[in-house]
Amino acid sequence: MELTEQLNFDHQDRRDIYEYVESQGTTRADQARRALNLRPEAFGHHLTILRRDGYIRRDGNHLSVAYQDEDVEEHDADDLVYTIRAAEQRDLSGLVGVIRQVAREGTYIEAETVADLLDHEEVILRHNEVRSRMVFVACVDDEVVGWVHLDLPETEKLEHTAVLTVGLLPEYRGHGIGTALLDRAFRWACEHEFEKLYNSVPATNEDAISFLESHGWETEAVRENHYRIDGEYVDEVMLATFLDCDARL
Numbered sequence: 628m629e630l631t632e633q634l635n636f637d638h639q640d641r642r643d644i645y646e647y648v649e650s651q652g653t654t655r656a657d658q659a660r661r662a663l664n665l666r667p668e669a670f671g672h673h674l675t676i677l678r679r680d681g682y683i684r685r686d687g688n689h690l691s692v693a694y695q696d697e698d699v700e701e702h703d704a705d706d707l708v709y710t711i712r713a714a715e716q717r718d719l720s721g722l723v724g725v726i727r728q729v730a731r732e733g734t735y736i737e738a739e740t741v742a743d744l745l746d747h748e749e750v751i752l753r754h755n756e757v758r759s760r761m762v763f764v765a766c767v768d769d770e771v772v773g774w775v776h777l778d779l780p781e782t783e784k785l786e787h788t789a790v791l792t793v794g795l796l797p798e799y800r801g802h803g804i805g806t807a808l809l810d811r812a813f814r815w816a817c818e819h820e821f822e823k824l825y826n827s828v829p830a831t832n833e834d835a836i837s838f839l840e841s842h843g844w845e846t847e848a849v850r851e852n853h854y855r856i857d858g859e860y861v862d863e864v865m866l867a868t869f870l871d872c873d874a875r876l
Contacts, residue, residue: 628681631819641673652716652750653691704802714751714762721771729794734832772799775808787822817872825867844868
């Protein structure tokens with residue numbers, strides 16, 4: 628199932644099963660059936676249809692939403708081998724830890740918000756009628772070292788846009804991993820017909836501003852004294868980029 632695909636259920640029980648599994652990230656089939664108070668025969672019937680229609684994936688007795696598989700990219704830069712792939716539910720702890728470590732630098736407020744949300748919901752990828760998000764991770768020896776997160780508005784007037792956050796552990800910077808993460812997010816956004824990405828950072832985060840500007844982002848607005856960091860008021864810099872998809876695909 629495409630993350631941007633419109634959800635369409637012709638039976639309330641199937642909608643309930645999907646929404647329960649989506650809210651859990653991954654769950655045991657018997658746990659879902661009991662939580663929804665469905666008879667085994669009915670649950671099995673609806674689950675079969677959800678799997679047939681590409682909404683639910685079953686691995687043994689565990690259920691998860693059947694998001695479309697994304698290619699795993701392998702990179703070799705300066706004798707450092709790393710991969711970039713779609714985040715999986717098993718990455719939750721490592722991903723939140725990396726985001727929080729980057730956020731502890733004190734200049735990436737949006738990253739703090741993403742970490743808090745993932746930690747609270749305990750679900751990485753989301754696709755429901757209220758919100759959707761896509762996350763790619765950079766891994767070294769299968770350990771998460773960086774991420775790029777796309778928050779996808781469901782509001783019709785904003786559905787051509789997405790909020791992007793990207794970050795990388797300090798010890799892995801300088802190898803092109805951040806650029807590779809950004810490029811992967813750009814290609815995904817283009818493939819799904821998004822037109823504009825935007826992000827906001829404190830004015831004191833000069834490295835992030837320079838990084839985004841070097842990739843074609845521009846400052847759209849500045850909100851004065853929007854943040855208070857360590858007792859000091861700091862401006863918010865609002866950056867955005869329009870996607871030149873013909874050049875990227």
